[in-house]
Amino acid sequence: MGLNLDEQKAVDRFRKTVVEPSMTKLVILDFWAEWCGPCKALTPVLEKVAAEYADKGVILAKVNVDEEQFIAAQFQVRSIPTVYAMFQGQPVADLTPARSESQLKQYLDQILAQLPVQPGALGEEAPQDVAPLLAMGEEILAEGDGERAASVFAQIVEIAPDNAAAHAGLVRALLLAGRREEAAAVLDALDPKLAADHALDQARAALALAEDAPEEGELAELRAAVAAAPDDMDARLALANGLFAAGDRDGAADTLLAMVATDRAWNEGAARARLLQIFEAIGLEDPWVARTRRKLSTVLFG
Structure with missing residues (x-):
């Protein structure tokens, strides 16, 4: 990926604290710094609303821009506080203009009405209850966005590693993204019992067709x-x-x-x-x- 060790560690931290929770929950992502006065004024608002909306599947994650400069750069943060709503590993709304409880709640109500966020605190949902996520991945796949679909299915595989449909979706998404060797590796690495699931038949058929991929020229x-x-x-x-x-x-x-x-x-x-x-x-x-x-x-x- 071309990342140095510190950057890779930053990505891993962000994945665990933001991306993975966002697969089922709506994450309020707050970019802040110790020296930022407006950030300190906004923090109590974010914490209070996040606590009130916890049963609706909302959680708060904070990123110190001085300590996580690489992550802040990836989001092109130019001023703070900057606040995003994250779902399925993607920013779905800019919450920065919301500086009061009422404004923030209005934003969250609109977002929650449109996305399949799982209610309840993080960790309360059953690990196998990934049907809404699979549906989301299939929808993205049908739109032809292989890279984004692969990201979604990869996260589902982490949440439910024994789910054959998630692995099948990942294979098909990787193939659509032109990553045939990675798709084949996913199938090769499956446990024999999981590999026998008929949910993977479609993925195998897609891989078989992709084997004819022509060389350059x-x-x-x-x-x-x-x-x-x-x-x-x-x-x-x-x-x-x-x-x-x-x-x-x-x-x-x-x-x-x-x-x-x-x-x-x-x-x-x-x-x-x-x-x-x-x-x-x-x-x-x-x-x-x-x-x-x-x-x-x-x-x-x-």
């Missing part, structure tokens, strides 16, 4: 081969495989749909079969899959 060669011989179905299938493995879902689907339209029976329906395999790997409930299935139906049935 190879994708251009595949495109050139198709351009030189547009009727060469083998070349078109190879291009579709390469496009999908490289993360270009649309390009792969368009190529395969064109192949089905040209000759749906070619190679015992290989183009259609590959599309169906892609659908399975991504997930039949995925919006992209639903849209592409409709396109396939149009090609097949007019």
Whole structure:
């Protein structure tokens, strides 16, 4: 990651005190310093409101900008006090303008009405109750943000290491982010009993498709081969495989749909079969899959 030892320690501290709790709770993140008068005036307000909202899943975390300069720099803190609301490891609101109890409560009420924050004090929730987090990860995955989805699923794996769906989501997210070797490592490291869970079948199918990832420059060669011989179905299938493995879902689907339209029976329906395999790997409930299935139906049935 290019971090020195002190920076890595700072990241680890921040992860334990802020990121991990924010996976289920709403964290009020307060950047402050000993010499900051406004910070000292705001502290009692933050502490009082956080205590009153603790049963709603709100906790307070404080970052001394003099002691944690690296973390403050990552958040581009330019003045203090700076206060954020954190959920799922991401800033979801800037609370800095709220300087009174009523203002802060108004912000928190609005945020809590929109996010699946688990009520109760930190640690009260059952470790296996990660369904809302899994839903959040799947939603981000469906939006096509592999990096953010991988971060969410990685946190869920830490909370519930025996949850097969969390590992499956992490594998699929890593693949979407182009991190194929890491995705394979996640599957390889699973306990045999957990690895046998059918929840991981989709992740394995996605990894199998990603194994065709082309080397640098190879994708251009595949495109050139198709351009030189547009009727060469083998070349078109190879291009579709390469496009999908490289993360270009649309390009792969368009190529395969064109192949089905040209000759749906070619190679015992290989183009259609590959599309169906892609659908399975991504997930039949995925919006992209639903849209592409409709396109396939149009090609097949007019």
